[in-house]
Amino acid sequence: DAGVIQSPRHEVTEMGQEVTLRCKPISGHNSLFWYRQTMMRGLELLIYFNNNVPIDDSGMPEDRFSAKMPNASFSTLKIQPSEPRDSAVYFCASSPLRDTEAFFGQGTRLTVV
């Protein structure tokens, strides 16, 4: 199994631009998570999907952030417009069931200048 696949691995963009991060979960996994990690705030849960349906988006910082999961094998996290304070590592993770561990992708390192 290829594991959770995220793209791009690195993204540098200018303030005000739209950024789209992509995630392919492990096949057969029902839950998908998007996290953001910074030194100051640690690993923050942004949104959690179960069977492609958003269950909890209380961690999404503001309206500039949106996430979709159109099918079981693909999810996107979009930031529009991006700001320098959005600079962080964004992780996607998936898990097979609602009470099991999650497996992480390698992350996308986002820098907004």
Added chain:
Amino acid sequence: RKEVEQDPGPFNVPEGATVAFNCTYSNSASQSFFWYRQDCRKEPKLLMSVYSSGNEDGRFTAQLNRASQYISLLIRDSKLSDSATYLCVVRGNTGKLIFGQGTTLQVKP
């Protein structure tokens, strides 16, 4: 109050030492518990699940106290390769997976 709280450390210990990490969680309906390890600039990876009866995996022992909402990890005979950040993780009854801030361990020769 954070949903999962850990002492951020850092813990600096010599090789061979025993070190313990603690964690508390606020949601009494939480169902599953884990310890993850994260190396610098890498993704978090599962170290071990935590069961109510306590469980051991080699040099690592995890304990759960549901009444006190407390989780612990004990590392015996520390190795240089154990240097990393250890993350306490709680999964609630909705399936939401919440990470603590992490505890940094540095094992020195």
